[in-house]
Amino acid sequence: MLEFIKKEIKKAVGTEVDFNVSASEKEDFGHYSTNAAFKLAPVLKKSPMAVAKEIELNVKGQKSNVFSKVEAVAPGFINFWLKPEILQKELKEILKKKNKYGNLRSTTYGLRAQKINLEFVSANPTGPLTMANGRSGFYGDVLANVLENAGHKVTREYYINDTGNQIKLLGESILAVAGKIPWKEEYYQGDYIKKLKDKSAKQATTILLKSIKASLKSAGIKHDVWFSEEKNLHKKGELKKTLQFLEKKGLVEKKDGALWLGDGVLIKSDGNPTYFLADLAYHYDKFLKRKFNLAIDIWGADHHGYAQRMKKGIEALGVKPERLKILITQLVRLVSGGKEVKMSKRKGEFITLDELLKEVGAPSSAKATAGKDAARFFFLMHSLDTHMDFDLDLAKERSQKNPVYYAQYAYVRVLNILKRANLRLTTYDLRLLKSDSEVKLMLELVKLPDVLAQTAEDYQVHRLTRYATELAKAFHNFYEKERVIGFGDKNLEQSRLALVSATKIILENLFDILGISKLKKM
RNA sequence: CUCCCCGUAGUUCAACGGAUAGAACGACUCCCUUCUAAGGAGUAGAUCGAAGUUCGAUUCUUCGCGGGGAGACCA
16 A cells, blocks of 8 residues: 555656555544655755645646545645555455565565575573573564465575584583583573483483473474474584685684684684584585575674674675674563563573463463463563563463454454344445544555565564554454444445455455464353 | 664653653542442653654663574474
């Protein structure tokens, strides 16, 4: 819809200039508004208001005018009201395309389909998944959905660091907890280590990885590829190959008995490879062997300092650094009783993802997965840059008020109406839909493609949860104001049923992308 | 010491450089003989400070103040 309106306005603007169109938040500002006059004013050396007036006149003079009202407003905004036919036509489009509405593959958004590798979670198999892993897990899962919906080919990947120092430590920790070797400060603690007694490091890794997979499954987070550092890189000699590749290019230096690439060590003076080299080999694999156009890595803020080195590293591999996008998620702080509780994986002090899902679940619900939706929505509401404060007690208390239920309840209401209705969507006349709440609902419904397109561009996934709340609000409002079934007017009833059907479609498409359950009853 | 992120209603968070800064929860008023009140209508309530750029700054720049995170031959 935005693109469509922009095109219309562009005709009236004439001059080539970059401007914005956005859906208005207030009724006074029309359905949509633009800042085109502000952008054009310096070019024409006129005041924004004068330019706005001119554009207003041009729009009004157009033959195929799609607006019922155009208004230039001080200091230079132009507000647009869509003709009802335009909205009605779009509503028909929803009813026709059904679950394909919002799918950008077939639209004019002009996105070039890319082969994308999205790597997320990738927690070391040295302990259970924590709730912080949940944050990047939910985010990555939904981002993948959004990118796929935009027509990209997405591989969801989990990189398993199943070799190296931390695995060695894990093995020693198990022995130390059992009293077989002396204790060291850096060892892992926690009950789960005790349960692993008599297991070798390798066995323990396998067991822990299994539990990680189980946690992700119950959280509804999907991965396509489980990439083992040990099997897919070390055993295949990929580190050596990558090192040779860099040496051939003359980029590797020897200093203090170690091999360096820039300011990063590739091979330690004891002859062992570093994580950096393994990571380079991994990205060599992503870009040069598997030929992804774009790799998106989601990392925790505790690794952000490493991003710069990684970018330089892949540049050394001959890959343009823009092809690697590193998204940093800020850490989740755990708060209890107003005080921060330090989480430490090593010390075994953390809240696992499993615990979170269990605690946040609504007690009234019989469904075991109830917490899944609440936790997912909670994390997805926040931008990745927020330093979230998470109070488990508060979360438990508030979980019943989680906005996810607000959205799901709207869906339940939709289903109830349709269940009771004698629905024959052949006789409806959308022109009958002109009350305030009906128009507002329509305006929300048609936003879906815009919201999805923007998110596929800027990765701001939290926009989707906001949209879900706004859409639900528009529907609840409509539900309250207008009766759909059995109020006497059969024609209007059919028209409203069409509107409700369209709402069902949009909610379903949105829930699918968010990974939220489509509850039939609440 | 250097670098990165953050600072917005009582609380948790939104706001491509745009209009009267939005939601949710909490507080306070109202609304269930009608498709589930897990709902609706309404009230009160906020940009850390100081300069600068701009027609316009929560947003950009600089400097403070406060919080979080980095700065290994760990991963």
